[in-house]
Amino acid sequence: MTDHNSLRAPMLKRKVLADYVYEEILSSLIDGRREPAGTISIDGLARELNVSQTPVREALARLEHTGMVRRVALKGYTVAPLSTAAELAQLVDARLVIEPTNAEWACSRATAELCDALRETIERLGASHTGATYAEFRDYWKADEDFHRIIAENADNPFVLAAYKTLGGQIQRFRYFAGMGVTDAESAILEHTAILQAFLDRKPERAREAMVEHLQGVKSRSVRDSGGTA
Structure with missing residues (x-):
């Protein structure tokens, strides 16, 4: 045996x-x-x-x-070289094509378990260190990635999920936090919380809008942190 x-x-x-x-x-x-x-x-x-x-x-x-x-x-x-401001903006533009739809679809089939999972990632964001090295902001980055990944996985479309995974999430942007730490934790937590609230209220269209608002904020902050203009 x-x-x-x-x-x-x-x-x-x-x-x-x-x-x-x-x-x-x-x-x-x-x-x-x-x-x-x-x-x-x-x-x-x-x-x-x-x-x-x-x-x-x-x-x-x-x-x-x-x-x-x-x-x-x-x-x-x-x-790979550091992404330019224009490349970071293009990356977020690509995410704007995919992730608002993920949020709308996932919200339309939201369960208490899904909302709890999203809430847990936000709690981890708030509890994580945001210092100047990868070791210091690793847990923050993981929590941020988990929030978006959970939504993508619960959109229930394997083809859109595959497209989402090819984008690499936030990893390119986090290279700019080396030496200075995460610069937008407060804004990100507020934006994630707004998306979660749409899930709790079972409002798919609001979830889409909240994700758009979040990613537009990410785009603006990414360009700022890279020291350039998109």
Whole structure:
């Protein structure tokens, strides 16, 4: 008889290792410890983190989808440059195409459990540190990502969900918080709370409007923090 527990343990161990490697590389990228356009050595990272090359390759593939690293044919991976103000604005414009619809659809089928899950992410936002390093604002970023992800997953459309996942959420913008900390926590919490209220009131159109207002605020603040104009 197959011992399913004995099979599950190595799989769990591998996932924990993969997540650890991903977080370590992501931290170095967000904190600016790796120069934009700099070459990334898979072998060097493996030695630095004391792991095999496999979890490093897996982590870099995941990071490529976020736009944090770029893969160049025959050359390997390089660190992506910081997004320009115009690129950050375009990213939010893309989110404005998808996320208000997600909010409307998810609100139309909202349950008490969904509202509780959204409320929990807002509570985490308020309780999280917003300091100048990734280690300090990591929990804040995760809570922010979870809020939008939960809404997207509950919109109940796998194709729209797939499109949402390709955008990489807020990760590019958070690179600008390295060295200064999160600059708009108060505004973001208020805007998330307005979206939650629409869910509690079971008002899908208001949920759409509140998401638009939130993302427009994100766009304005992103451009400001990047020091440019869209």
